Amino acid sequence: MPVSDQELLANFAKAGDFFRGVESVRGLPWWSPNFLQGSSLAMAWGYMFSNVVMLATALPFGFLAGSKVAVGLCLVAGAAGMYFFLRRWNAGGLVAWLGAALFLLNPSVLTRAVGFEHFVVVVSLAVLPWVFWALVGLVWEGTARSALVFGVCFSLLALAYGKTGLMALPVLGVFAAVEYFPRARAERPGWRILALAAGAVCVLAVLPNLPALREAGFVAMFEFGPFEGWQRAFSTKSALSWLDRGGWLSEGMDSGFAPTTLNGGTYLGCTAVFAVALLLGVLHGGELGGKARLLLALALGAFWLSFGPRSVLGGHFEFLRMSMGAADFTPAVAWFLLVVQVWMIFRLVPQGSMPWRLAAVGFSLVYLLVPGFRLLEFLPIYRNIRAPFDFYQVTGSVCLIGALVMAAGAWLEKVRWVLLRRGIAMVFVVLVAVDVAPYARPFFQERLGQGVWRDFLEVQEFLKTAPEPGRVYAFSGRYFYLMTPWLSGRPLAAEAFNSYLHQRGAAILQASAFLNDERMATYFRVAGVAYVLVDKTDPDTKPEMQAKLRGLFPVVFENENMALLGVGNPLGYGFLAKDFLQTGTDSPETAIAAIGGAEHNLAMIQTSGLAVDEPGLRGKIIEGRIAASEGKVLDEGKAFARASRREGGTYQRVDFEPTGESGWLIFNEAWHPDWTALEGGDSREVHRAMLAFSAVQTTGQAGVTFEFRQPWWYNVCAWTSLAGWAAALGLCVFIPRGRSSAT
Numbered sequence: 001m002p003v004s005d006q007e008l009l010a011n012f013a014k015a016g017d018f019f020r021g022v023e024s025v026r027g028l029p030w031w032s033p034n035f036l037q038g039s040s041l042a043m044a045w046g047y048m049f050s051n052v053v054m055l056a057t058a059l060p061f062g063f064l065a066g067s068k069v070a071v072g073l074c075l076v077a078g079a080a081g082m083y084f085f086l087r088r089w090n091a092g093g094l095v096a097w098l099g100a101a102l103f104l105l106n107p108s109v110l111t112r113a114v115g116f117e118h119f120v121v122v123v124s125l126a127v128l129p130w131v132f133w134a135l136v137g138l139v140w141e142g143t144a145r146s147a148l149v150f151g152v153c154f155s156l157l158a159l160a161y162g163k164t165g166l167m168a169l170p171v172l173g174v175f176a177a178v179e180y181f182p183r184a185r186a187e188r189p190g191w192r193i194l195a196l197a198a199g200a201v202c203v204l205a206v207l208p209n210l211p212a213l214r215e216a217g218f219v220a221m222f223e224f225g226p227f228e229g230w231q232r233a234f235s236t237k238s239a240l241s242w243l244d245r246g247g248w249l250s251e252g253m254d255s256g257f258a259p260t261t262l263n264g265g266t267y268l269g270c271t272a273v274f275a276v277a278l279l280l281g282v283l284h285g286g287e288l289g290g291k292a293r294l295l296l297a298l299a300l301g302a303f304w305l306s307f308g309p310r311s312v313l314g315g316h317f318e319f320l321r322m323s324m325g326a327a328d329f330t331p332a333v334a335w336f337l338l339v340v341q342v343w344m345i346f347r348l349v350p351q352g353s354m355p356w357r358l359a360a361v362g363f364s365l366v367y368l369l370v371p372g373f374r375l376l377e378f379l380p381i382y383r384n385i386r387a388p389f390d391f392y393q394v395t396g397s398v399c400l401i402g403a404l405v406m407a408a409g410a411w412l413e414k415v416r417w418v419l420l421r422r423g424i425a426m427v428f429v430v431l432v433a434v435d436v437a438p439y440a441r442p443f444f445q446e447r448l449g450q451g452v453w454r455d456f457l458e459v460q461e462f463l464k465t466a467p468e469p470g471r472v473y474a475f476s477g478r479y480f481y482l483m484t485p486w487l488s489g490r491p492l493a494a495e496a497f498n499s500y501l502h503q504r505g506a507a508i509l510q511a512s513a514f515l516n517d518e519r520m521a522t523y524f525r526v527a528g529v530a531y532v533l534v535d536k537t538d539p540d541t542k543p544e545m546q547a548k549l550r551g552l553f554p555v556v557f558e559n560e561n562m563a564l565l566g567v568g569n570p571l572g573y574g575f576l577a578k579d580f581l582q583t584g585t586d587s588p589e590t591a592i593a594a595i596g597g598a599e600h601n602l603a604m605i606q607t608s609g610l611a612v613d614e615p616g617l618r619g620k621i622i623e624g625r626i627a628a629s630e631g632k633v634l635d636e637g638k639a640f641a642r643a644s645r646r647e648g649g650t651y652q653r654v655d656f657e658p659t660g661e662s663g664w665l666i667f668n669e670a671w672h673p674d675w676t677a678l679e680g681g682d683s684r685e686v687h688r689a690m691l692a693f694s695a696v697q698t699t700g701q702a703g704v705t706f707e708f709r710q711p712w713w714y715n716v717c718a719w720t721s722l723a724g725w726a727a728a729l730g731l732c733v734f735i736p737r738g739r740s741s742a743t
Helices: 008-025 042-061 063-088 093-104 107-115 119-141 144-160 162-180 191-215 227-233 271-280 287-305 312-321 329-348 354-369 372-376 390-412 418-435 437-444 452-465 480-488 504-513 517-526 543-552 588-598 712-734
Strands: 471-475 529-535 555-558 562-566 574-577 580-583 603-606 617-622 625-628 653-656 663-667 675-679 682-684 687-689 693-698 704-708
Touching: 008 042, 008 063, 008 119, 008 480, 042 063, 042 119, 042 144, 042 162, 042 191, 063 093, 063 107, 063 119, 063 390, 093 390, 093 418, 107 119, 107 390, 107 437, 119 144, 119 162, 119 390, 144 162, 144 191, 144 712, 162 287, 162 390, 191 712, 271 390, 287 329, 287 372, 287 390, 312 329, 312 354, 329 354, 390 418, 418 437, 452 480, 452 529, 452 555, 452 562, 471 480, 471 543, 480 529, 504 517, 504 588, 517 529, 517 543, 517 588, 529 543, 543 562, 580 588, 588 603, 588 617, 588 625, 603 663, 653 663, 675 693, 682 693, 693 704
Parallel strands: 471 529, 580 603, 580 617
Antiparallel strands: 529 562, 555 562, 574 663, 603 687, 617 625, 653 704, 663 693, 675 682, 675 704, 687 693
């Protein structure tokens, strides 16, 4: 499968960057200079297991083939997890094999694995069945070993992608309660065993992510993006997608109808099987039928949460509002499926009992009218989820597979002959494979235009020896350009992949830079952007934008698919400012004024207590406006001078040669409170420059070293967790199996 325009290589770029960071600092890195003008690596622990999987396959196979191998291994692991979960949960071998096959043929899995290549989600999908397997073991066996195994499995899910771990919690909690409380008290795991499982999760998954809680206060998150709009767009708006194979039912819908939910992530395909099973009542007889009802209820609950800020009924009306251009029968199908959801609730509760019928009425009203996700958002850990559809497309889809095969097993139990059962199962798998074939199509399609990757590699070869030191700013809506630091060693000033992790000050300055062409050019200079990469065939990089960029910057290298533009007189990785403006605020208005000052060689320094006759002080920025010092005329400052960076730095240390002149040495990596500075061995106070960067006053007679020094407890959290992983894995292997006597 060739290189694509989706996220797989972006995931490798981040994994490879962490690996090189380990080599650079000879330990655990907490800062990377290579993305977003510099960014904290504390957030990387939220997908550390995904990084490990990616690197483990890249080392023997290379980053291109290795990434594809990693996806394939995840699919196999997920199918195996589904098999062992169902077997442990007392399903027969045929049912378990069906579950494994349907995991591989799940449109949600295919969409994420071969459509969008969301690798962290693919890893999460692979781990989730093992979490169910471990949870059944914990409740049924109640041993110290089963508690540790559950802690390991859930922690792997949380470290595959923290968000999917959080989104799985409500479903896992309900599943555990249904399995736990009906058991006799003597057969339930004791509180010590449950505490051991919870403690294992805290050490293995929560502890290494504690630094990220602090770092979240320094990054932009979704402050500069339409968070509410994203949350509404990335939410299921109708059950129509259950039947919308390849998008044929929604053709003609308004473009706001969340294309992410139209690509198969909520496609069921075998809805008719459920309908027949429910109509025939097979789910209300026997063990398999009861388990099918539980998993189907959990899948429906996950679908309810996936509506995000809307209720199910509100999502239905939103869908109708967008359906003006769709086929005439599309709204009718949507109304039918809305009724089907209520009917399913009534069929899932125990039959023939008036109290349960009244309960079904209550469940239906809550399901239709209450936005479940809004209730979860009262918990702080759920407030920054911008794509609620993952409640269903990850956790819900796995539950649905289990429900489908359990229902099929309940029906197949009525078939006497073993060979006939197997034959029916094989036919069923073949029919499902044919049904989901559109979602496997990307396996066989070229994802980039002819020669795009080849031309990108040519650009990277040029950048390796290009004369101007500095960063690259890429204009592309695709993701392969995140390989720039890995291939050429050039850092990227911005990215679309994880832009919400941009340090807040750097994000404010960058957002302020695009108000007009002159400000953009000035921003590129002071941010150390030496080259602008233009992806000429990217549909998101409009011809008008390309023409404007070519008018601003000369072409220094070009081939059929890529153009590399040179920024005039870039300031590299740091520069000396002789004249400056003072401010005490960090508002967006201040950032606009900072760029305005930089156009005239006046650096904005955020400090206080300076004397009015401080050398180089030309004025102040007050409420976003530049005010000249009393008695002085605000004219052009002395030109910024590029500072020379010494060789031998690390991800967390940069050394500059003596400037030879006094002034403000501005280190144009993203500002963070953990940056420190030394000049000739003496500590210097680090100030914010232009909101986005770090700066120190220098005499110019000695070199200046900027060093990122994270709090001591970051390493304590990480190394304690790593030691916990070694201990937990060892104990899982060596502790014998057997029923615990702990209560």
